[in-house]
Structure formats: C-alpha cells, structure tokens
Amino acid sequence: MKKWGLLFFLFCSYAFINDAKGQNITNEGTDFWAVFPTHDPSGTNLAKIRLYITSKSSSEVSLYVGTRRILTQSVEPNVAVPIDVPRELAYIEAGDGNQVLQARGIRIVVTEGRPKVAVYAHIFAGFRSAATLVLPVESLGQNYYSMNYTQSLNDRSTNKNFIVLVATEDDTRLLIHMKGSSQKISINLPKAGDVFEYLPSGLQDLTGTFVEIDKSYANNCDKRFAMFSGSTSVTIGGECAQSLDPLYQQLYPTTSWGKTYGVVPFIGRYYALRIVAEEDGTIVNFNNQTFTLNKGEYYNTDQFLSTPMFVKANKNVSVAQYALSQACGNVFGPPLGDPEMVILNPVEFNIKAVTLFSSKLERITERYLNVFIKTTAASSFRIDGRAVGGWKQMPSDPSYSYNQFQVIDTTFSITANEGFNAMAYGFGPTESYAYSAGTNLAANNFLLINNGTTNNDAPNACINQVSTFKITLDYRAINIKWKLDGLPARDYTPVPVEVQTSRGTSYVYEYDIKSTFTEIQKHQMVVTVQKPDEGNCFSGAVDYEFTFDVYPLPKPRNNIVEFPCPDTEIQFSDRNSDSQIPDKPVNKWLWDFGDGTTSTEQNPVHTYTKSGVFYVKFFAGVDDGCLSDVLIKKVTVKPKITPKIDLNPTGCVDVDVLFKDVSTVEETGTIIAREWDFGDGSKSSENNVSHKYAASGTYTVRLTVTSNTECVNFITQTILINNSPKPDFNLPDACIKDVAIFKNTSVDGEAGSGALTYVWNYGDNTVPAANNTSTTLDGAHNYKNAGTYTVTLTATNNNGCVFTKTQVFTVNGAVITPDFTIKNGDNLCSNQEIVLVSNSSVNSGRITKIEFFMSAESVNSGKADIIDTNPNPTKEYASYKYPAFTSTAAQTFTITMIAYSGGDCYAQTTKTITVKPSPALVFDVVPPICFNAGLTKITQAAEKLGVQGVGQFSGEGITSDGMFDPAAAGIGTHLITYTFSGQNACTESLTQNIVVFPSPTLTIDKEIFILIGGQKKIEATATGSGLTYKWSPSIGLDRDDVLTPTMQGDNDRLYTLTVTSDQGCATSQTVMLNILRVVEPYTAFSPNGDNTNDTWGIKYIDSYPDVEVEIFNRYGQKVFYSRGYKIPFDGNFNNQALPVGVYYYIINPNIGTKKVTGSLTIIR
Structure with missing residues (x-):
C-alpha cells in the first residue's frame, strides 16, 4: 500500500477504535489534598486515618500535614502502600468546627519527575469505618454541592452533618450558600492547607448546600479548592436502625457530574440513593419514576432497593449510594455492615485500569467489588490478570452488564479494554466502608496532541509521528503564546473552533507549528493565555503548564493462517503485541484483510469468499493514540469450491428421491469426498444417491464436499416431502355366482381420505380390458371362473403422489359338500357344551362361512346360534350349551349346518342329538358359625329338578353327609362344595363359603x-x-x-x-x-435367707383385707404389727434379726369374729 493510501486508511479507521475523551484528567495525579473530619468515636476507640497510595509504575510520594513534611515513601507498581497520618496534627475536633484551622490539610505530593499515583483515604477505629477516593488538584473545581444524609436523634455528642473545605492555594476565598435562605457564609483561607469544617447547630441535613469560589475578589478567579462532606455518625434505615457509622466522601466538582449513572447494589444488602440537581428544571428518570428537581434540590429514595438500575437525567446530576444500618440492610445472608455513602461516577467518566486497596480495618470481615461495564467489553475485564465470569445484564439496558465479586487480597488490580465504573467496599459487624475505584474527570482547560498519522487527539505524543498541539479553553482568549520546552515563546492566536458541550461553549485553539519527536522522553508545553474580563475577574495572563510524554510505537505481533480455504471461518489473533509502555498494554487493534473488510477486534474471525492472494495489514495501538507501524502478511486462499445439488424440490413419502452432486472446484481442483445429510438422520457418501423419506415435511438437505486441497464447503437445500396416498381395500368372500365388491379403505397420508383418484385392475384376463378396470371408489367385478386373481388399486393425491396396493384374491367354486360331526354326542348332559367339527368342502377355493342352527326353533327364527366367517377344515366349535332343562326327561335336538363359498353359493346338512338332563342345584348362604359350636348340619344345599342320584359335600371340616366341625376347619372362611351325581351319569356342583368366628x-x-x-x-x-x-x-x-x-x-x-x-x-x-371358717397360721418358719420359709405364712389371710396381726416376744414386747398382711413377718425387728425362740401372736380379722392366738417358733 502506498504511504498516502495507508494514511487515508488510518484516518478513516482509527477513529472507530479509539475512544479517548476530550480531557486528560483522571483520579491519578501528582498533588492531592485530604482531611480528617470530626466523627463520633466507638467508645474509647479514637479513629485513625490511613492513606493508600497506588501507581501503575514505580513512584515516590511525600506526606505533609499543612506545610510540615511527615515522610517520603516509595511506591511499587500495582501495590497499595499504606501511610498513617498523625492524628494529633490532622484531626478536627468537634469544638474546632466553624472556624479556620491552619495547616490541618493532609497533602500528598509526588516527587518531581516520578509517575502519577492514585490516593485513597480510610478512617477506622472500633466499630467505625469510612473511606473515600482522593482527587488530584488538577481535577478540583470551583463549584460543589454537598452530599450528606438526614440525621436522627441519638445519644452521640456531635451527631451532625459536616462540610470540610481545603485551600489548595494561598488566599482562597469561598462562599457557603445556606439552604432555604439568601444567607451566605464568607470564608477566607489564608494559606494552602488551611481547613474550614462547617457544622450546623442542629440536625440539619446539608445535602444540596452550594459552595463556590468567591469571585468578587479578582485574584480568586482561577483558584480551585477541595470539598469533603458526610456525617460524624448517622443511622440509616428508619425504625430498625440501631447501629451507626460516619460518612466521609470527597465531592466531585459540578464539572465532573453526568447525566447517566449505572447503580449496582451492595451484594446481599439493601441500599438507598440520593440525587442532587445542578440546574433548575432537571428531569430525572429512575426506577420507573420521573420527577423534576431545581438547583440544589435532591431526591431521596422512599423505599430501600436491592436491584441494579439506571439514573438518567436531561441535565447533570450527582448521585450517592448509601448502605443501611446493620439491622435494616440484609437481603440475604447474615446481617453485616452499617451506614456508608459513596459518590457514584457517571457512565461517561470511567477508567480502564486501577490498583485498589481492600482494607480489613476496622473489623471488616467481607470485602467486595462492584463493576459496571459495557456488555461487549465484559469479557476483557481482568482481576490481577485473570478473566472472570458471572456477568449479568442490566435489566433495563442489556448493552451494559454488572458483576459483584468477593475479594480476598488487600491489594489487587483491575483492567479492561474499555472503560468501566467500579466501587470497592467492605462489611463487618456494625461496620462498613465504600469508595469509588477511580474515574476520568472533566477539565475546563486542557491540552491535546493530534497525531498526524492517525488523526487522533491524545494527551501524549508518539515517536517519529507528526504532532499538532490543541488547547481547549472555556473562554475566548484575547492572546495566546506557545512555549515548547526551552524554545522561545511564540505569539500565535488562531481563530478557535467552537464546540458545544453540556457545560456550554468551549474554544479549541490549534498551534500552527507541527512537531516530530525522535526520542522517548517527557516534554513541556506552556501556553500563556490572555483572558478577557469577567465580572470582578479582570483580564490577565494565565500560564497553563502541560507535561506530556513521547511514547514509543507498539510492536505488532500476530498469528494468521497463510493458506486458508475460502468460505471458511479463519481465526486471526494478536500474539501479545507489545505497547513498549509498562503501564499501558495494547488494547486497540485494526485488521485489514485485503478484501475490502476490516475489524477492530483483538482476535477476529474472518471468511474469504474468493480464492487468490490477499495482503493482511495489522496495527496495534493504545488508548493515548499511538498506533504501531503496519505489519503486512501474505495470505493465499485456496481454490474455491462451489457446492451444488441437482434435486427436484418436492417428493413423496416412501418414494425414492434422486440426489445428484454437481459441485465444482476452481482451476485444477477436484472433489475427492462428499457427504449427504438428508435431514432425517440418514447420511450417504455416494455421488448420486436415491433416498426415501418415511414422513412428510420440509427437510434441509446438506451436501458437504471436500476438494483435493483439503478444503471443505457445504450447501443446504430444502425439499418438500408430501404425504403419499395409502391405498388399501378389503377382499370380499365371493364365488362365481357373486359380484365381488372390493371396499376401498385408502387414506391420503396422515390427513384422512382426502381428494384421491383411483384406478382398479381386477386381474381377469377372460374379459375385455375395458371390463377389467374401473375408476370408481369401490371396485366391483363378476368373475366367471373360479381361481386366483391379482387385484391392484392405484391411488393418486393432489400433490401428484402415486401409490399402489396389490392383493391376491380367490374366487371360490359353487359345488359345496357340507358335513360336520358331533364329537361328544353319545353321552351329552344338558350342562355341557356341545363340540362340533366342520368337515365341509368346495370344489374350488375355500369355504368362506359356516352357520349352525342348534334346534328347529333356531332354523325357524332364521338366527344361527354359531357363525364362523373364517372357517377351516377340522375346526372345532365348543361354545354352545343347551338351555337348562325344566324336567327330568331327555330331549332330542336337530342340528342344521349351512356352508358357504360366497354370497350366493351355499349348501346345508342336518343331524340329531339326544341330551340328558343334568341335576339342578341350589346352595343357599350358610350363616357364620362359632369356633366352639360343635358339629353342625349343613342343610342349605339340595337338587331341585328331581333328578335321581346322590349329593355329597367336600371341603375343610365337613363330612360327605354335611356335618361341619368348625374346630376342625379352623377360624376363617372356608369353601364348601356340594356335588350331585345323577343316576344318568350327569353331575353338577355348587360351592358356598362358610365363615368360622373365633370363640372367646x-x-x-x-x-x-x-x-x-x-x-x-x-x-x-x-x-x-x-x-x-x-x-x-x-x-x-x-x-x-x-x-x-x-x-x-x-x-x-x-x-x-x-x-x-x-x-x-x-x-x-x-x-x-x-x-x-378360720385362718391357718404356720407354727414355725426359718428366716435364714435360703428363700425357703423365710417369712411367716398364714393361709387364707388374704380373705381379710382389714386384718390386724401382732407378734410379741416372751417378755411381752411387741416385735411386729401389720394392718393387712401384704408384707409378711420376716423375723426382724427394727432392722435387726430376732433371736430364735418362741413368740406369740394375735390375729384379729376385724369382721366381728373372735381373735386367733397362738405361739410361733423362729428357727435359724
């Protein structure tokens, strides 16, 4: 590609892959100011403030409180370095409020010439914790609105909202506009580092309080200051809120507010939001609500939230997200955390890489990271270089996704190819902290360098590429002077390009002298601008000093396939292209595939549609605009295969469809293999192949062909398979006297009979051809000769599908010989089925039907008792039994048989049979019987017709003459059979159950x-x-x-x-x-413990429940007394064994009879 063509290509293409914003300010910087505001302590635990410093490169910082240098600290890349600030120098006591405090500001300064850093501040002690992102001086502004939360009554001594203001320059004058009144508080901070903490007198909510530079002082017009807000302690959550925590955030100037915010909930916790407006008539859409805010007004969510959502407004707003008090906050999991506030960053201000701290202080047990990013960039997000999954799309806008990670390490780095918003936070028992991970920020006046190769504006220059300087101002300059490094200043004030922004009109001035830098080093451009008068701010010269780097060009490396096949997806990949800048990895790519198509993906997939030679051009770039030289590689695409199928677009079910492969290959290529996929699970590798489909429907046929260059291509084509008719018909039973009727039962596939047409062929060569066929629904033909004929039915449906059904049909003769035998006719009883055997025959064909009339009455009625439409020789019929007899006399019956060979061809024969009467029995229900009832006569069974013979019983517990023994049968249900044997050798049996109940x-x-x-x-x-x-x-x-x-x-x-x-x-x-009549006491017993006669026994004494028993020794001393004798005398008195000898007893039955007395001897 010629050089001019390459430049044109880059000018047109690189704009699509570079998204550098119109400013060069981020939360990274070289000069920062923080404060240590008033807070309510947790008991006697006094809070500490710790700064965490991170950098993408090795750097060095110094810590100051006011103008007093505390220490100098080295900062290693991608490590959060902690620095403790002396409390006694920086802390603002409650009594220090509402007055200027000299030298209380905390300052972090990067050593001159060292890389930028990011700064975070964390306050902690006891059950208290709060953190904030600290902003560099270049990102600070002149106008701020406070963000706080409504205080509730508690027993804390301070319990107030606060605003803390820090001067970054000497003689900084500020105005605090009191909410709801025209009152202003004027504040003069004489020195940089001086601090003013505003504490209201009561529980006033300071949200929406406006603070600005007092421009009534001319030397104050260009000064900036830092502003912090929060609460000394607060509860959030209403009635359930018991625990409290301080709030602490550095505020963004209004220039860094935005119109769209993505809100990601704290994991497992409810949250609240506040939205503050900068201008009157701000329309806000949030959570399916629309409301209007005026300048300084705020919206507070009326319910606590737990889902992700967007905040969108027509004008710039500020949004804060709040964690709740521990007892109010948990959605799931154990209750943890306490109030916390974090100022969110709008979608338009984001970052692509940052190193974070994740503190465990104080008493933090769970630490998390929330991330909000474009869905297309989510796969590029990394934590310490590791890809992560689990992304979820935002419910109201799937083009954005979010994630919530639990983190373990105290320090970790996060990166992505595109910008993201992130929040780091931690929860513990009644404790929490949260802070923005970092952001790009707005700047009113900034320098950009236009790259002559890519036409991209960036904050840095690229080596050996033409650079053009542009300065953007928020006012129209009277005069501009440009001074590059040590060169003399040059006076050049071009006509500006006016650009409309959300803040109004900006003016872009382009320096007319272009520069090309040949060394990797830092440079400085000083732009001196004469400002116009603005109110009390008089015109004067302002120096804008911009330091920028000259970056090397990235080294592109890639992997490509040199000999691909056409019409095949080919993977192109970046092979770790090197940006040659340690903290700026390659994250922009541009591919030109040489066929008129391009891609900005890192690892694109591309398909060449033609064969030939193509030159692939590859560029690698970084965010600040440097793009590598082109890397060109040759790709030779092999000969193209054009797969093609020759195929009728329609077919019929169960009919062969012919598939032909007519594929071609360019040049000298040939097809060496193919595979057919017919879409119904069947496959073939033949060139031309026939295939039948078993079901109707539309099938996608795929032909895959392989050439001798190992390229593969395929083509798909659909074929509509229609239902085929399903012809069928019933064969009649016909003889030569009949007209054979063939009943048509055809259907059209699965949809019913449909509109089918038919052609019959009766297979009768003895008649003219016209009489041998018909097109009627049902076939009809009169065969003159007996024999076998082939009948064919052809059916055609509306789709043109044709199917044929053929059946062999027999025309029977008319000469029939009917005959049958009675197999059991010699000794048949009326309760037995008669067994008949057919022996009929016909001179040609077969007997088609047999009818038996079992009596003259059946013949007279014309109703056959047995009909068989599928008879065969020697077939037995045993399904008929004569009706029960009403007398004891034998009866004779005439059996008539008719045999058929067709409808009009039949013959008959008759035979007689004598049937003997069978006994007619009755066996009534037998009532239940008890097990101990003894022998019982069963009388419920009898013969009722009068047949002579003998009846007998059988079964468990019964004799043949009917005596039933329930004890022998046993408890339960027993089946009793009564059998009657007649003298005529006919027998009959009946059964009945008898139940034996158990006896008590x-x-x-x-x-x-x-x-x-x-x-x-x-x-x-x-x-x-x-x-x-x-x-x-x-x-x-x-x-x-x-x-x-x-x-x-x-x-x-x-x-x-x-x-x-x-x-x-x-x-x-x-x-x-x-x-x-009397009790009978024993005269002696031996209580020696041998379990024999160990107690004194008295027979029958248990008949006297109120008896009194007394025993005395020979001295008259009573040694035993008992009323009732349940515990007999055991020879002991007062638990001591009595000596052997004679004792005397008195037994009083207490029933009015005399006492029983006598002597008792104890033997041992």
Missing part, C-alpha cells in the same frame, strides 16, 4: 377358697373381640357384668361365668366357691 378364651380357677366373712377379687383373663360378661347367680358379687368381680365369703356356691364376643360367640366356665 377364658382362664379362671374352677375353685376359689375364702375365709368365712372374708372377700376376694377374682383373678381371670379372657381374649376376644368386643367381649361382654355375665355371672350367674349374682349373689355375693359386687358386679355380675365384669370379668373379675369381688366375691364375698358367706356360703359355698357354684357360679357360672359366660363370656360373649361381639360376633355372638360365647364361652362359659363354672367356678366353685368354698368357704373356710
């Missing part, structure tokens, strides 16, 4: 002994279902309807106990009561 069981003593006047509770057991009891007689019993009554000892008596089940079965037992 009873266990009781047959004799009971009770002392006269005594009583005793009867001991007995019984089993059975739903038992009832009855004693007879009832004299002397406390109850006669229970199993174990109490019996009185008055007189000898015989009792009967009857136990009855709920099934009516009963069991009885007699019990003899014997009366004993």
Whole structure:
C-alpha cells in the first residue's frame, strides 16, 4: 500500500477504535489534598486515618500535614502502600468546627519527575469505618454541592452533618450558600492547607448546600479548592436502625457530574440513593419514576432497593449510594455492615485500569467489588490478570452488564479494554466502608496532541509521528503564546473552533507549528493565555503548564493462517503485541484483510469468499493514540469450491428421491469426498444417491464436499416431502355366482381420505380390458371362473403422489359338500357344551362361512346360534350349551349346518342329538358359625329338578353327609362344595363359603377358697373381640357384668361365668366357691435367707383385707404389727434379726369374729 493510501486508511479507521475523551484528567495525579473530619468515636476507640497510595509504575510520594513534611515513601507498581497520618496534627475536633484551622490539610505530593499515583483515604477505629477516593488538584473545581444524609436523634455528642473545605492555594476565598435562605457564609483561607469544617447547630441535613469560589475578589478567579462532606455518625434505615457509622466522601466538582449513572447494589444488602440537581428544571428518570428537581434540590429514595438500575437525567446530576444500618440492610445472608455513602461516577467518566486497596480495618470481615461495564467489553475485564465470569445484564439496558465479586487480597488490580465504573467496599459487624475505584474527570482547560498519522487527539505524543498541539479553553482568549520546552515563546492566536458541550461553549485553539519527536522522553508545553474580563475577574495572563510524554510505537505481533480455504471461518489473533509502555498494554487493534473488510477486534474471525492472494495489514495501538507501524502478511486462499445439488424440490413419502452432486472446484481442483445429510438422520457418501423419506415435511438437505486441497464447503437445500396416498381395500368372500365388491379403505397420508383418484385392475384376463378396470371408489367385478386373481388399486393425491396396493384374491367354486360331526354326542348332559367339527368342502377355493342352527326353533327364527366367517377344515366349535332343562326327561335336538363359498353359493346338512338332563342345584348362604359350636348340619344345599342320584359335600371340616366341625376347619372362611351325581351319569356342583368366628378364651380357677366373712377379687383373663360378661347367680358379687368381680365369703356356691364376643360367640366356665371358717397360721418358719420359709405364712389371710396381726416376744414386747398382711413377718425387728425362740401372736380379722392366738417358733 502506498504511504498516502495507508494514511487515508488510518484516518478513516482509527477513529472507530479509539475512544479517548476530550480531557486528560483522571483520579491519578501528582498533588492531592485530604482531611480528617470530626466523627463520633466507638467508645474509647479514637479513629485513625490511613492513606493508600497506588501507581501503575514505580513512584515516590511525600506526606505533609499543612506545610510540615511527615515522610517520603516509595511506591511499587500495582501495590497499595499504606501511610498513617498523625492524628494529633490532622484531626478536627468537634469544638474546632466553624472556624479556620491552619495547616490541618493532609497533602500528598509526588516527587518531581516520578509517575502519577492514585490516593485513597480510610478512617477506622472500633466499630467505625469510612473511606473515600482522593482527587488530584488538577481535577478540583470551583463549584460543589454537598452530599450528606438526614440525621436522627441519638445519644452521640456531635451527631451532625459536616462540610470540610481545603485551600489548595494561598488566599482562597469561598462562599457557603445556606439552604432555604439568601444567607451566605464568607470564608477566607489564608494559606494552602488551611481547613474550614462547617457544622450546623442542629440536625440539619446539608445535602444540596452550594459552595463556590468567591469571585468578587479578582485574584480568586482561577483558584480551585477541595470539598469533603458526610456525617460524624448517622443511622440509616428508619425504625430498625440501631447501629451507626460516619460518612466521609470527597465531592466531585459540578464539572465532573453526568447525566447517566449505572447503580449496582451492595451484594446481599439493601441500599438507598440520593440525587442532587445542578440546574433548575432537571428531569430525572429512575426506577420507573420521573420527577423534576431545581438547583440544589435532591431526591431521596422512599423505599430501600436491592436491584441494579439506571439514573438518567436531561441535565447533570450527582448521585450517592448509601448502605443501611446493620439491622435494616440484609437481603440475604447474615446481617453485616452499617451506614456508608459513596459518590457514584457517571457512565461517561470511567477508567480502564486501577490498583485498589481492600482494607480489613476496622473489623471488616467481607470485602467486595462492584463493576459496571459495557456488555461487549465484559469479557476483557481482568482481576490481577485473570478473566472472570458471572456477568449479568442490566435489566433495563442489556448493552451494559454488572458483576459483584468477593475479594480476598488487600491489594489487587483491575483492567479492561474499555472503560468501566467500579466501587470497592467492605462489611463487618456494625461496620462498613465504600469508595469509588477511580474515574476520568472533566477539565475546563486542557491540552491535546493530534497525531498526524492517525488523526487522533491524545494527551501524549508518539515517536517519529507528526504532532499538532490543541488547547481547549472555556473562554475566548484575547492572546495566546506557545512555549515548547526551552524554545522561545511564540505569539500565535488562531481563530478557535467552537464546540458545544453540556457545560456550554468551549474554544479549541490549534498551534500552527507541527512537531516530530525522535526520542522517548517527557516534554513541556506552556501556553500563556490572555483572558478577557469577567465580572470582578479582570483580564490577565494565565500560564497553563502541560507535561506530556513521547511514547514509543507498539510492536505488532500476530498469528494468521497463510493458506486458508475460502468460505471458511479463519481465526486471526494478536500474539501479545507489545505497547513498549509498562503501564499501558495494547488494547486497540485494526485488521485489514485485503478484501475490502476490516475489524477492530483483538482476535477476529474472518471468511474469504474468493480464492487468490490477499495482503493482511495489522496495527496495534493504545488508548493515548499511538498506533504501531503496519505489519503486512501474505495470505493465499485456496481454490474455491462451489457446492451444488441437482434435486427436484418436492417428493413423496416412501418414494425414492434422486440426489445428484454437481459441485465444482476452481482451476485444477477436484472433489475427492462428499457427504449427504438428508435431514432425517440418514447420511450417504455416494455421488448420486436415491433416498426415501418415511414422513412428510420440509427437510434441509446438506451436501458437504471436500476438494483435493483439503478444503471443505457445504450447501443446504430444502425439499418438500408430501404425504403419499395409502391405498388399501378389503377382499370380499365371493364365488362365481357373486359380484365381488372390493371396499376401498385408502387414506391420503396422515390427513384422512382426502381428494384421491383411483384406478382398479381386477386381474381377469377372460374379459375385455375395458371390463377389467374401473375408476370408481369401490371396485366391483363378476368373475366367471373360479381361481386366483391379482387385484391392484392405484391411488393418486393432489400433490401428484402415486401409490399402489396389490392383493391376491380367490374366487371360490359353487359345488359345496357340507358335513360336520358331533364329537361328544353319545353321552351329552344338558350342562355341557356341545363340540362340533366342520368337515365341509368346495370344489374350488375355500369355504368362506359356516352357520349352525342348534334346534328347529333356531332354523325357524332364521338366527344361527354359531357363525364362523373364517372357517377351516377340522375346526372345532365348543361354545354352545343347551338351555337348562325344566324336567327330568331327555330331549332330542336337530342340528342344521349351512356352508358357504360366497354370497350366493351355499349348501346345508342336518343331524340329531339326544341330551340328558343334568341335576339342578341350589346352595343357599350358610350363616357364620362359632369356633366352639360343635358339629353342625349343613342343610342349605339340595337338587331341585328331581333328578335321581346322590349329593355329597367336600371341603375343610365337613363330612360327605354335611356335618361341619368348625374346630376342625379352623377360624376363617372356608369353601364348601356340594356335588350331585345323577343316576344318568350327569353331575353338577355348587360351592358356598362358610365363615368360622373365633370363640372367646377364658382362664379362671374352677375353685376359689375364702375365709368365712372374708372377700376376694377374682383373678381371670379372657381374649376376644368386643367381649361382654355375665355371672350367674349374682349373689355375693359386687358386679355380675365384669370379668373379675369381688366375691364375698358367706356360703359355698357354684357360679357360672359366660363370656360373649361381639360376633355372638360365647364361652362359659363354672367356678366353685368354698368357704373356710378360720385362718391357718404356720407354727414355725426359718428366716435364714435360703428363700425357703423365710417369712411367716398364714393361709387364707388374704380373705381379710382389714386384718390386724401382732407378734410379741416372751417378755411381752411387741416385735411386729401389720394392718393387712401384704408384707409378711420376716423375723426382724427394727432392722435387726430376732433371736430364735418362741413368740406369740394375735390375729384379729376385724369382721366381728373372735381373735386367733397362738405361739410361733423362729428357727435359724
């Protein structure tokens, strides 16, 4: 490619792959200011402030508080370096509010000539934590709106919103516009590093408070300052909010606000939002709501949110996202965290690479990262160089995606090929922090360098490529002087190009002298601009100093396929092209495939549609505009295959379709292999092939061909397969006397009969051709000769599909010999089925139907008792039984048989048979019987017709004469059979079930002994279902309807106990009561522990429940007393064994009888 052509190509193409913004300001810088605001401590734990410094290259910083240098610290690439700030020098006590504090500002300065850094501030102690991104001085502005949250009553001593202002230059004068009034607070910060913390008198919410440079002072017009806002402590969440945390964020100037914000929720937590407007009439769309805000007004979400969403406005707004108090915040998982505020970055201000810190302080247990990015760039996102998955599209705009990561490392780097917004945050028990990961920021006045090769504007120059300088101002300059490095300043004020932005009109001035830099080094352009008068700000010269780098050109490296096949996807890939800049990897690519197509993907896939030689041109670039020299490689595309199929576009089911391969190859190429895929799962490798489809439908046929150059191509073509007709017909039974009717049962595929046409061929060569065919729906033909004929039915449907059905048909003769035999006719009883065997025949063909009329009555009625339309010789018929007889006399029947060979061809014959009467039995239901019922006569079975003979029973527990023994049969259901054998050798049987119910069981003593006047509770057991009891007689019993009554000892008596089940079965037992007149004490016992006679026994004493037993020794001392004798005397007194000897007893039955006395001997 000629040089002019290459330049034109780059001018047209590189604009599509470079998205450098119209400014060169990010959160990276060389000079930063932070503050340590008032907070409510957690008990006695006083907060600390720690700065985290990160850089993409090795750098060095110094820490100052005011003008006092604290330390100098080296910063390694991609590492978050912590630096603690002395609390006593920087902290703002609550009593220090609302006054100028000298030298309280915290300053971080990069050593001159060293690379830029990013700075984050983290306040922590006890259950307190808050963090913010710190902005470089060049990104600061002159106008800010405060972002806070509404304070609630609590017992904290401060409990206030705050605004903290920091001067970055001497004699900085500011105005705080009080909300809701015209009151202004004028503040003068004499020195850079001086601080003013505004604390309201009560719980005032400072959100929307406007702070600006006081331009009534002429020397104040170009000054910038830093502003921080938050709360000393706050609860967020309403009634559930119990715990609190401070809020702390550095605010973006209004120049860095935007119109579109992507909001990603805290993982597992609810969140709230605030939206602040810069101008009147700002229309905001958010969460399916539309509302209007005026200058300084804010919208606060009326409900807590948990899903991702967008904030969109017609004018610039600022958006803050809030975490809630711990008890209010969790969507899922354990409750963690506390109030936190983070100022979000709009979509238009983003970053592509940053190193972050993820602190565990103080008491942070879970750390996360939220990322918002274009969906097309999500796959390029990396954490410490590792690709990540799990991206989810934004619900209302799938062109953007988000992700939520849990992080482990304290320091990690994130990168992507395109810009993203990110937030780092952490949660712990009643503690949290969150901060923006970084961003590009707006600048009102900035320098860009136009690259003469790519026509791209960037903040840096490229080696050996023409550079043109442009300065963008937010005012029209009176005069401009340009000074490059040490060269003399040159006066040149061109006519500006006016550019309309969201902030108004910007003016772009282009320097007319172009420069080409031949060395890799830093340069400085100083642009001195004479400003016009603006209010109290008088005109004067302002020096804008811009330091820029000259970057080397990237070294492109790629992988390509040198000899690809046409019409085939080919992978082109970047092979680690080197940007030659340590912190700026290649992230722009441009491919020209030589066939008029290009791509800006890193690893594109391309298809050549023609054969031949092509020259692929490849460029690699970086964000700041440097593009590599072209890398050209030759690609030779092999001869092109043109696959082609010769195919009828329609076919029929189950009919061969012919497929022809008529593919060609360019030049001298040949087809060496092919594969057919017919779309129904079938395949073939033949050149020309026939294939049948089993079902109708549209099929995609694919032919894949391979050439001798190993190239493969394919073609697809559809074929419509229509349903074929399915002709079918029924064969009649016909003889030479009949007209044979062929019933048409054809259907059109699967859709029913449809509009089919038919042609019949009857296969009868004995008639003229015209009489041998027809086109009627059903066929009809009169065959004159018996024999076998081939009948064909051809059906055609509307799609032109034709199908034929052929069947062989037999025309039967007319000479029939009917005959049958009665197989069991010699001794047939009326309860038996008669067995008939057909022996009929016909002179040609076959017998087509047999009819049997089993009696004269059947013949007279014209209704056959047996009809067989598919007879065959020697076939038996055993399905007929004569009706039951009503008398004991034998009966004779005439059987008529008619044999058919067609509709009008038949013959008949008759035979007689004598049938004997069979017994007629009845066997009524037998009622259930109890197991203990004994032998029972079964009388429910009998013969009722009067046939002479003998009846017998059989079955479990029954004798042949009908005596049933339930005990022998057993409990349960038993089948009893009654069989009657007649004297005429005819028998009949009936069956009936009999149920044996279980009888109750009873266990009781047959004799009971009770002392006269005594009583005793009867001991007995019984089993059975739903038992009832009855004693007879009832004299002397406390109850006669229970199993174990109490019996009185008055007189000898015989009792009967009857136990009855709920099934009516009963069991009885007699019990003899014997009366004993006195108790019978033993005269001695031996309590020696051998388990024999160890206690003194008294027979029948248990008949006297109120008996008193006393025992005395020979001295008259009572050694035993018992009322009742449930615990017998064991020979011990007061737990001591009594000595052997004679003792005396008194037994008082306490029933009005005399006492029983006597002596007792203890033997050991």
